Amino acid sequence: MTSAYDALVLDLDGTLLGESGAVHPRNLEALRAAADRGVRVMVATGRSSLSAHSILEQLALATPAVVFNGGGLYDASQRKMLEERVLSNRTLARALAHGRERDWLTVLMCADRKLALAPRDEIEARALAMMTGLRHVPRQDLTAEFVMRVTFFSREHETSDAFGEEVERSVAEPIYLTHFPLSILPSHRESRLHVVDVHPPCRGKGEALRVLQEWYGIPADRVVAVGDATNDIPMLEAAGLGVAMGDGMEEARAVADRIIGGHDTTAIAELVEELF
Numbered sequence: 001m002t003s004a005y006d007a008l009v010l011d012l013d014g015t016l017l018g019e020s021g022a023v024h025p026r027n028l029e030a031l032r033a034a035a036d037r038g039v040r041v042m043v044a045t046g047r048s049s050l051s052a053h054s055i056l057e058q059l060a061l062a063t064p065a066v067v068f069n070g071g072g073l074y075d076a077s078q079r080k081m082l083e084e085r086v087l088s089n090r091t092l093a094r095a096l097a098h099g100r101e102r103d104w105l106t107v108l109m110c111a112d113r114k115l116a117l118a119p120r121d122e123i124e125a126r127a128l129a130m131m132t133g134l135r136h137v138p139r140q141d142l143t144a145e146f147v148m149r150v151t152f153f154s155r156e157h158e159t160s161d162a163f164g165e166e167v168e169r170s171v172a173e174p175i176y177l178t179h180f181p182l183s184i185l186p187s188h189r190e191s192r193l194h195v196v197d198v199h200p201p202c203r204g205k206g207e208a209l210r211v212l213q214e215w216y217g218i219p220a221d222r223v224v225a226v227g228d229a230t231n232d233i234p235m236l237e238a239a240g241l242g243v244a245m246g247d248g249m250e251e252a253r254a255v256a257d258r259i260i261g262g263h264d265t266t267a268i269a270e271l272v273e274e275l276f
Helices: 025-036 049-059 089-102 122-128 160-171 204-216 230-238 250-255 267-275
Strands: 007-010 040-043 065-067 072-075 080-084 105-109 114-116 134-136 149-154 176-181 194-199 223-227 241-245 258-260
Touching (some): 007 025, 007 204, 025 040, 025 049, 040 065, 040 204, 065 204, 089 149, 089 160, 105 122, 176 230, 204 230, 223 230, 223 267, 230 241, 230 250, 241 267, 258 267
Parallel strands (some): 114 134, 223 241
Antiparallel strands (some): 065 072, 072 080, 149 194, 176 194
16 A cells, blocks of 8 residues: 655654653664655754754664754764754844843853853753753853854743743844743653743744755655644644644644654554554
8 A cells, every 4th residue: 555655754852752762662663664665754853963963873864854943954974964054143142132131041052062051050950961062151151153042941930931922022033932841851850940942043843844845855745743842833734744742742732633642652653654
């Protein structure tokens, strides 16, 4: 039987990765088998290229990955960014000025390095503990060229929506903004912090659909996208079949065409074997 789909796009955290931060062996086997049969399997993640590299290396997919929530396209086999969007100097200056005024914990991310303010207590230390390649600097040195993302952490906002709205108003420049409670990540379930990521203008993870069309001639209606969170919504809405994890965020489940099992199960393997 011929499949209705030619490509599969997968989020990492909360989707392909289980609570331990690893890919379930059966899910990995199913993805590799699909790729061997000619399915174009692709990762689209909010992680930086530095943070995603080891997982992408394990997956060994032939298709480059969308990283930085659509801000970059990364080839793990070459350790090389193939596409890279950066914040304008004006946008960066506005974002940093507001972060300084509000005294938020702040991280700057470039393709090859990350700079952050030193954590002031255990809550902030835990928030930064999982970040790959992080270097602490004083606030006056928190600047760089070719910045792909500014991340703010807040304990003052009741919701990440309110936090995101404040940042968007303060920057008042063209940006792509994502926000979430840190507790949605398996490694931070007890955290009360909220996170806002400021990116250059892009289509978010919907960039994966553009890459599949431009590079491989696969139209969006021939793509299955799987995710669990609000930053996955652009690709879930754009794909021919948007699939949400059953234990994902309510907003992602609301826009999905289909809901499957949790991220700590073999639900992805079962989906791949059914559709491809």
